[in-house]
Amino acid sequence: MTNKSFTLSDRLYNYVCDVSLREPPLLRQLREHTAKRDDANMQIAPEQGQFMALLLQLMQARRVIEVGVYTGYSSLAMALALPRDGRILACDINPETAEIARSFWARAEVFDKIDLRLGPALATLDAEVAAGNAGGYDFAFIDADKTSYADYYERCLALLRPGGLVAVDNTLWSGRVLDTHSDDEDTSAIQAFNNRVAGDERVDICLLPLADGLTLLRKR
């Protein structure tokens, strides 16, 4: 299980959900639909979706980037929190999972808020910078291939306005970040990313031990 806060006991996790989780019916249905897949642990935790929605509301965000859509849970959670004119630039390479995402976005009536770009996210983000949209975004969520995290971070930082926020998922990597002798390239990439942002003076930082670790980086 990487999609629930692994530092909590099951009982305490259930308590947290009992007293604070307000998962909208369509998000719950999408979670149940995705649970039948054997890669379902890629989906964010429901309390994490609710937290990101709260962040967007606090920031009064209107322009959002998502890197890593999968079956669309995190984008749907964010789209529901955006105002009517809010938009998400959503990047993924998998047309099969994107089709599931699209059908749930349509059912939730947020389809028009989400601009899905199928293709390598780095190319999409570079095109967005080249189109003159640097500084035009409020929030970015990074949750795709871990070996590209550093590249996604640089592009997202360029695309955010000052005061904008990057949220980076899986930064505790089920605790494997502690394994100093790992030969797994995803683990090494996340360790390198964490070490790099630790001293990055361009941002304010908080590594929140929520779900599998969510690092928040506020552009100064």
Ligand code: SAH
């Ligand atoms: N945020 C999603 C989970 C994302 S899982 C949720 O809440 O459900 C990671 C996703 O990254 C997968 O869907 C995968 O297809 C995508 N991905 C992997 N490499 C990518 C790349 N180079 N460009 C864009 N997306 C990529």
Ligand code: CA
């Ligand atoms: Ca993730």
